[in-house]
Amino acid sequence: MITKKRKLANAKVDINKAYSLKEASSLVKEINTTKFDSSVDLHIKLGVDPKKADQAIRGTVSLPHGTGKTKKVLVLCTPDKEAAAKDAGADFVGLDEFITKIEGGWTDIDVIIATPSVMPKIGKLGKVLGPRNLMPNPKTGTVTNDVAAAVNEVKGGKIAFKVDKVGIIHASIGRVSFSAEKIAENSQELINALVKLKPSSSKGTYLKGVSMASTMSPGILIDTKSVSN
Known part of the structure; x- marks a missing residue:
């Protein structure tokens, strides 16, 4: 059953049209x-x-206007790093007690940052954290000795992205309360980051398709020419 509001929303989106990034950011x-x-x-x-391996795109980008969501951050570290992590705004800081909680199924966090020295202890959590994209990784800056800088980046709007098995990147780039300009600027920042990561072995069209959607709204097709530098 499609609601009246959804019918009205569907009517406003031309499924045969590729919108410019600016148009899509207003329409969403x-x-x-x-x-x-x-x-x-x-x-x-x-x-x-x-x-x-060389085409399994993953990385991070700092969105200029953040995501509009306050991320819950867990820092797994040795006691000497705990104060720095707490001062930077980490929501949870510690090690063994959180490893035990995660083994028991607790994953009420958005990002986990870990110091390199504790990674051997965390390896066993891969079965729980891997499928949820929560495993700390040096490529995304979540395995580091500078835990304070990593926490500040995450809280300031840094997001991680990873291509799925069919070649699609899914990423939250803001909220509908953002201005259309902020939605467009955040979107462009993510796309720029992906373009920089284009592998030399990738032949043909790299940006094959871009669409934008808010929760429970129809998707809006974006003209890839409007986002290419």
Whole structure:
């Protein structure tokens, strides 16, 4: 059963049209049907083969306007790093007690940062953290001795992204309460980061498709020419 609001939203989006990034960023606000401050997500189809190691795109980007969501951060570290992590705003800091909690199924966090020295202890948590994309990784800056800087970056709007098995990047880049300009600027920042990571072995079209949607709204197709530098 499609609600009246969703029908109206669907009517405003021309499924045969590829909108400019600027148009899509305004339209996504207009067609939002939820009463809460919905997340705005980008879905980017890349011309890569994720099975090939050099084409399994992953990385991080600091969005200029943040994501609009306060991320819960856990820092797993030795006692000498705990004060720095807490002062930087980490929500949870410690080691053994959190390893035990995670083994028991606790994953009520958005990002885990760890120091290199504790990684051998964390390896066994891969089964729980891997599928949820929570495993600390040097490539995303979440395995580091400078835990304070890492916490500040995450709290300031740094997001991690990773291509899925069919070559698509899914990322939250803001909220519908953001201005259209902020949605467009955050979107462009993510796309720029992906373009910089284009592997030399990727042939043909790299940015194959881009769409934008808010929670429970129809997707808006974006003209890839409007986001290419």
